[in-house]
Amino acid sequence: MPRPQIKDEKTYQSLRREGAGKEKAARIANSPTSSSRKGGKHGKYEDQSKSDIYEEAKKVGIKGRSSMSKDELIKALRNR
Known part of the structure; x- marks a missing residue:
């Protein structure tokens, strides 16, 4: 089965090295920028x-x- 499109390969690989499953790592890597990377837990x-x-x-x-x-x-x- 072909691997799904990964938007943030670096995040995906980091999560996989930390033990996250393929689906979970892909879901996180493909999600919009995480709140922690934007600087807070709330949107605009x-x-x-x-x-x-x-x-x-x-x-x-x-x-x-x-x-x-x-x-x-x-x-x-x-x-x-």
């Missing part, structure tokens, strides 16, 4: 719903969040 704030951004603001204790727009919440989170 603009891609999230206002309620998700609001919950993040609540977690970090941003005051006045209930009256903020989505853009204001994003700005407050980025400037904390």
Whole structure:
């Protein structure tokens, strides 16, 4: 059976050396850039719903969040 297309051969080979199965290594190597490589566990704030951004603001204790727009919440989170 032919080997499936691997988008990130270096990641695939590294995972295989670490003992990951072929399917798992291929799935990870073909996934979009991992969150750790992008610098965080969340996507861009603009891609999230206002309620998700609001919950993040609540977690970090941003005051006045209930009256903020989505853009204001994003700005407050980025400037904390």
